[in-house]
Amino acid sequence: MARTRSAEPRxxxxxxxxAKLPERLGTAVDAFERHLAAERGLSAHTVRGYIGDIVSLLGHLAGSADDATLAALDISVLREWLSAQHAHGVSRATLARRTASARTFTGWAFRAELLPVDPGPRLSVPSKQRKLPAVLRVDQAGSAMQASAVGAEQGDPVALRDHAVLELLYATGIRVAELCGLDVDDVDRERRLVRVIGKGDKERAVPFGVPADQALGRWLSAGRPILARESSGAALFLGVRGGRLDPRAVRRTVHDAVGVVSGAPDVGPHGLRHSAATHLLEGGADLRSVQELLGHATLATTQLYTHVTVERLKAIHDRTHPRS
Structure with missing residues (x-):
């Protein structure tokens, strides 16, 4: 089934x-961007998300008065901005994210003495609809891995890479950005561990199993040398032109592999991450260990997967118990 796009306006x-922001506001955006990247160590993708939200907010502020300054950013302006977003059909989840961005910005601006007071704490976060993530069953995940293995058996370097990518994503539950950022030296095949740099530049070691190790071995010996160029550097996974593999290529790889599995939900790399966490919990792993493996900052994030597991158990009970 084809995915439906959000009705949210582009x-x-x-x-x-x-570029349309007044210089005095644009200067604040530049300083905030440096703070996010240098002091908080956020990824380029996350920084861009924050900056997009704040540019929208300050554009709204600039439109409220010809001589608007950052000091005029108060709770009423914040609420007017969010109200305008809501009127244009922005989803509750996106409103919640933009509210969080605004609160982060006003908190930073207050500490930097660019705002006389911080209006952020007075801004309530819209509640988000809690949706359970789509996950693969264990047999469906196995079928997706097997489908990619068939292509790899032909020895094509891209197929070898894609199979190793799928096996490592499912074996470790790492994020797609973390996978694309891996270098060859980050993989310890002897101990079957991969060193991952996660959000906030936090480092963790994640184990992987025999199938992922075998797929990595074939990629490193027979696939990577063919795609590697002098400019490839130390990247573990390479694109067809020899550069570091792009997350978009990983998403296509996952969608293609899962797409051939009958009855499987349409999931991407994050869906494999959800699936790995769910299968670990169903197999008896404790919540704290799964939190460490996934690199979650709080246990509350990991607890979402317990709901997935409970829903699965209820479905199995309904299908199989004689008095369900």
Whole structure:
């Protein structure tokens, strides 16, 4: 089944919107961007998300008065901005994210003495609808791995890479950005551990099993040398032109592999992450260990997977118990 896109309106080009800001507001955006990247160590993708939200907010502020300054950013402006977003059909989940971005920005601006008071704590976060993530069953995940293995048996370097990517994603539950950031030296095949740099530059070691190790071995010996160029550097996974593998290529790989499995939900790399966590819990892993493996900052995030497991158990009970 084809995915349906959100009805949320397309955002204007960030660069163009940023250029329209008055210089005094644009300077604040530049400083906030440096803070996010250098002091908080956030990824380029996360920083871009924050900056897009703040450019939208400050664009709204600039439109409220010709001589608007950052000091005029108060609770009423924040609420007017969110109200306008809601009126244009922005989802509750996106509103919650933009609210969090605004609160992060006003907190930073207050500490930097760019705001006389911090209005952020007075801004309530819209409640999000809690949706359980789509996950593969164990047999469906196995079928997806097997489908990619068939292609790899032909010896094509891209097929070898894709099979290793799928096996490692499912074996470890790491994020797609973490996978694409791996270097060859991050993999310890003797101990079957991979060193991952996660959100906030936090490092963790994640184990992987024999199938992933075998797929990695074939990729490193027979696939990577063919795609590698002098400019490839130390990247573990390479694109067809020899550069570091792009997350978009990983998403296509996962969708293609899962797409051939009958009855499987349409999941991407994050769906494999959800599936890995769910299968670990169903297999008896404790919640704290799964939290460490996934690199979650709080246990509350990991607890979402317990709901997935409970829903599965209820479904099995309904199908099989004589008095269900």
């Amino acid at each position: 955002r204007p080009d960030l660069r163009a919107a940023r």
